[in-house]
Amino acid sequence: MATAARWGALVPTGRELRSIREGALYHAAAVAFLKNGYHGTTLDDIAAALGVKKATLYHYVRNKQELLFRCHMAASDVTDEITRQIPTNGLTGLEKLQRALHGYLEALLGEESSNLIMIEESALTPENYVQVIARRDQFQAVLLGFVKEGLADGSISTGDPKLALFAILGGINWTQKWYRAGGPWGPGKIAEGIVRQMVRSIAADPDKALSA
Amino acid sequence: MATAARWGALVPTGRELRSIREGALYHAAAVAFLKNGYHGTTLDDIAAALGVKKATLYHYVRNKQELLFRCHMAASDVTDEITRQIPTNGLTGLEKLQRALHGYLEALLGEESSNLIMIEESALTPENYVQVIARRDQFQAVLLGFVKEGLADGSISTGDPKLALFAILGGINWTQKWYRAGGPWGPGKIAEGIVRQMVRSIAADPDKALSA
Amino acid sequence: MATAARWGALVPTGRELRSIREGALYHAAAVAFLKNGYHGTTLDDIAAALGVKKATLYHYVRNKQELLFRCHMAASDVTDEITRQIPTNGLTGLEKLQRALHGYLEALLGEESSNLIMIEESALTPENYVQVIARRDQFQAVLLGFVKEGLADGSISTGDPKLALFAILGGINWTQKWYRAGGPWGPGKIAEGIVRQMVRSIAADPDKALSA
Amino acid sequence: MATAARWGALVPTGRELRSIREGALYHAAAVAFLKNGYHGTTLDDIAAALGVKKATLYHYVRNKQELLFRCHMAASDVTDEITRQIPTNGLTGLEKLQRALHGYLEALLGEESSNLIMIEESALTPENYVQVIARRDQFQAVLLGFVKEGLADGSISTGDPKLALFAILGGINWTQKWYRAGGPWGPGKIAEGIVRQMVRSIAADPDKALSA
DNA sequence: AATGAATGAGGGTTCATTCAT
DNA sequence: TATGAATGAACCCTCATTCAT
Numbered sequence: 009m010a011t012a013a014r015w016g017a018l019v020p021t022g023r024e025l026r027s028i029r030e031g032a033l034y035h036a037a038a039v040a041f042l043k044n045g046y047h048g049t050t051l052d053d054i055a056a057a058l059g060v061k062k063a064t065l066y067h068y069v070r071n072k073q074e075l076l077f078r079c080h081m082a083a084s085d086v087t088d089e090i091t092r093q094i095p096t097n098g099l100t101g102l103e104k105l106q107r108a109l110h111g112y113l114e115a116l117l118g119e120e121s122s123n124l125i126m127i128e129e130s131a132l133t134p135e136n137y138v139q140v141i142a143r144r145d146q147f148q149a150v151l152l153g154f155v156k157e158g159l160a161d162g163s164i165s166t167g168d169p170k171l172a173l174f175a176i177l178g179g180i181n182w183t184q185k186w187y188r189a190g191g192p193w194g195p196g197k198i199a200e201g202i203v204r205q206m207v208r209s210i211a212a213d214p215d216k217a218l219s220a
Numbered sequence: 221m222a223t224a225a226r227w228g229a230l231v232p233t234g235r236e237l238r239s240i241r242e243g244a245l246y247h248a249a250a251v252a253f254l255k256n257g258y259h260g261t262t263l264d265d266i267a268a269a270l271g272v273k274k275a276t277l278y279h280y281v282r283n284k285q286e287l288l289f290r291c292h293m294a295a296s297d298v299t300d301e302i303t304r305q306i307p308t309n310g311l312t313g314l315e316k317l318q319r320a321l322h323g324y325l326e327a328l329l330g331e332e333s334s335n336l337i338m339i340e341e342s343a344l345t346p347e348n349y350v351q352v353i354a355r356r357d358q359f360q361a362v363l364l365g366f367v368k369e370g371l372a373d374g375s376i377s378t379g380d381p382k383l384a385l386f387a388i389l390g391g392i393n394w395t396q397k398w399y400r401a402g403g404p405w406g407p408g409k410i411a412e413g414i415v416r417q418m419v420r421s422i423a424a425d426p427d428k429a430l431s432a
Numbered sequence: 433m434a435t436a437a438r439w440g441a442l443v444p445t446g447r448e449l450r451s452i453r454e455g456a457l458y459h460a461a462a463v464a465f466l467k468n469g470y471h472g473t474t475l476d477d478i479a480a481a482l483g484v485k486k487a488t489l490y491h492y493v494r495n496k497q498e499l500l501f502r503c504h505m506a507a508s509d510v511t512d513e514i515t516r517q518i519p520t521n522g523l524t525g526l527e528k529l530q531r532a533l534h535g536y537l538e539a540l541l542g543e544e545s546s547n548l549i550m551i552e553e554s555a556l557t558p559e560n561y562v563q564v565i566a567r568r569d570q571f572q573a574v575l576l577g578f579v580k581e582g583l584a585d586g587s588i589s590t591g592d593p594k595l596a597l598f599a600i601l602g603g604i605n606w607t608q609k610w611y612r613a614g615g616p617w618g619p620g621k622i623a624e625g626i627v628r629q630m631v632r633s634i635a636a637d638p639d640k641a642l643s644a
Numbered sequence: 645m646a647t648a649a650r651w652g653a654l655v656p657t658g659r660e661l662r663s664i665r666e667g668a669l670y671h672a673a674a675v676a677f678l679k680n681g682y683h684g685t686t687l688d689d690i691a692a693a694l695g696v697k698k699a700t701l702y703h704y705v706r707n708k709q710e711l712l713f714r715c716h717m718a719a720s721d722v723t724d725e726i727t728r729q730i731p732t733n734g735l736t737g738l739e740k741l742q743r744a745l746h747g748y749l750e751a752l753l754g755e756e757s758s759n760l761i762m763i764e765e766s767a768l769t770p771e772n773y774v775q776v777i778a779r780r781d782q783f784q785a786v787l788l789g790f791v792k793e794g795l796a797d798g799s800i801s802t803g804d805p806k807l808a809l810f811a812i813l814g815g816i817n818w819t820q821k822w823y824r825a826g827g828p829w830g831p832g833k834i835a836e837g838i839v840r841q842m843v844r845s846i847a848a849d850p851d852k853a854l855s856a
Numbered sequence: 857a858a859t860g861a862a863t864g865a866g867g868g869t870t871c872a873t874t875c876a877t
Numbered sequence: 878t879a880t881g882a883a884t885g886a887a888c889c890c891t892c893a894t895t896c897a898t
Contacts, residue, residue, distance in 0.1 A: 128256075178391040201380065
């Protein structure tokens with residue numbers, strides 16, 4: 009009962025709610041890491057956000073740094089899911105890129121998802137570091153593939169594709185530095201605006217309207 | 221003599237080298253903060269980078285947090301200088317924006333300047349925080365003015381100007397997350413490429429070449 | 433078990449021994465502060481006296497200075513108790529004063545009580561400082577009341593009552609500067625002797641024997 | 645010139661003002677030690693009180709602890725001088741005691757003298773400690789001699805003489821804990837009042853007026 | 857599963873002391 | 878003589894982690 013009431017009220021009573029609790033934990037950690045950085049976040053902070061005491065966290069993770077690792081993994085799960093939903097055929101490279109970016113940015117701004125994206129990888133174990141980088145590279149490789157498709161099909165016009173992609177990802181990722189829920193624009197509106205503008209920066213025909 | 225050899229060999233012997241030492245200190249701090257974050261950086265780290273012992277730093281700053289504050293101030297000095305050099309007349313809003321962004325990004329990537337841009341303001345004292353934010357807002361206000369000029373003179377075409385500016389700044393600022401000196405492209409080439417692309421995202425006529 | 437053996441063997445096993453531990457902590461702190469002063473006392477000193485490591489102390493106090501504050505509060509609790517036991521009626525002012533002083537000095541010299549009396553209030557937080565001073569003033573006000581009663585009922589003869597009280601309290605308080613357990617006189621004997629003499633200094637009839 | 649203006653304006657220009665400077669130093673140290681304790685006093689504090697920088701102090705003393713030692717020695721010089729001025733013949737023990745105490749307390753409260761009396765001897769070197777204690781014991785021995793004389797000549801009536809003396813010294817010494825210049829009573833008035841009362845506590849005939 | 861207690865390993869800061877100027 | 882600079886040694890305090898309950 010006491011137990012059921014805790015964990016941010018996100019957790020129903022039951023047997024295998026362990027994975028649910030883990031999810032809540034990763035989310036709380038991600039929020040805290042995003043706000044104060046890895047080194048600026050205390051395990052006490054995270055525990056308090058969950059209505060739990062610090063020692064309890066060790067039932068779910070071995071380390072503080074493992075917590076960071078899991079956050080990155082969860083984020084990569086999201087990006088994997090996003091790219092999986094892009095149809096292979098019937099879309100130009102530009103359209104594919106736009107869909108991917110839109111899904112990505114919405115996830116970034118959404119309360120529910122693991123909204124940690126790329127915080128302080130330097131705090132990771134070497135072994136964990138390579139995994140995180142590998143999966144991120146994979147996501148970027150997919151996006152880069154879309155750019156190259158666009159160059160090939162004429163929907164995209166740009167200089168170095170990698171440089172162009174990084175610039176775009178910058179515009180996207182930076183959003184979470186200044187976006188605060190409750191501002192004048194909602195997350196959907198923002199995502200659409202930012203993505204449209206970024207896509208425009210490499211569109212062969214910038215004035216052709218692109219539907220989200 | 222011993223003294224002359226330290227401080228990263230950046231410091232010539234002389235009477236008023238105090239301010240030079242302070243500069244070297246701020247620079248070393250900025251580099252460290254950028255790499256590992258404020259909380260992830262030790263005063264020992266910074267001192268070691270200068271070939272000095274930790275306690276010595278306290279001759280030049282009262283606090284670790286004052287070090288962060290001074291870094292931010294130094295960065296704002298740079299942005300102030302950049303905007304000061306933009307001529308008031310004879311340029312479109314788009315051109316002014318491009319020049320400012322180019323100067324800014326070059327400073328960001330250059331070894332010599334204070335290359336801290338916007339790291340962990342949450343670690344600042346409330347009083348220092350407002351100062352930092354105020355000066356940053358001022359820089360952004362100038363840039364926003366350029367955007368509005370561009371909208372007025374027809375050189376820029378975009379939705380909400382503030383949103384557009386933030387997206388662009390994201391593309392710019394993010395660069396320092398992935399740029400490493402010694403890579404395939406030099407800082408000048410990168411700055412030009414990134415800025416041109418970002419500017420293109422709001423240019424009324426995206427295909428008109430813009431000289432840097 | 434390990435736990436039970438520590439804390440100066442003062443602590444029995446049990447559930448609510450937290451308050452007992454706190455008491456032992458305050459006592460150890462008081463002893464150390466008395467001997468070496470606040471600034472001359474290390475948290476390591478206090479921890480060592482309890483057979484505990486320094487970091488453990490932070491489970492019971494937030495600060496070193498809070499430790500000082502708690503010691504003062506404990507001392508004031510003792511003085512409150514002492515004055516509470518003086519009957520209102522049936523005694524001359526001089527007799528009341530003597531009883532209070534005797535109880536006070538016995539507490540001062542006793543091993544068991546918090547034997548800190550007035551050490552380095554200057555190290556206290558402003559907020560804590562006013563509390564400490566307020567309670568001490570209250571004790572002195574009670575004693576001063578006894579003196580004035582004595583002047584009224586003819587049992588006391590003196591010049592300025594406040595000055596007289598301060599002189600007496602000096603004679604009492606100073607005792608803890610030189611008294612060492614195990615000397616030729618026991619605490620009871622000393623307390624009686626000192627108090628009798630001090631009381632004599634303002635007694636209207638100094639030669640009338642006063643029973644302790 | 646700059647030099648002449650410093651050192652608390654106490655120091656005229658000249659060749660052998662070293663000893664004068666030393667005197668000013670000891671005085672400043674004594675004041676600081678009295679107020680904040682030995683460990684609570686910084687060499688910077690003392691230097692600042694003299695309008696001098698910390699490193700300068702090392703031209704006059706080897707150590708911080710030597711400073712404490714010198715203060716104690718200066719205080720003992722004062723007490724030596726006081727007892728030297730008590731005439732051997734023609735006075736009762738009680739009268740001698742009173743004169744000594746009066747001189748002592750006036751010195752204690754006076755601005756000019758080294759007003760350190762017995763602060764934190766525990767911070768002294770063992771060697772210095774024995775010297776300090778020896779000279780203090782000597783002073784107390786003289787006073788104790790007066791008490792014994794008084795017992796012999798009938799001017800004093802008390803129990804254990806040493807205990808009685810300690811009680812009296814307590815009343816005297818404690819004064820500097822609460823006395824603040826500028827209060828309702830001047831130092832002369834206070835000294836007289838306190839001493840008269842303390843002397844009364846052991847006078848054979850308490851009501852015989854004693855002139856200061 | 858949850859937590860109070862304990863602690864080792866730092867990290868920031870102070871400060872007495874030394875030294876070169 | 879006076880002082881700015883530098884530093885070793887502490888000290889207070891935090892925090893991730895372990896363990897017994």
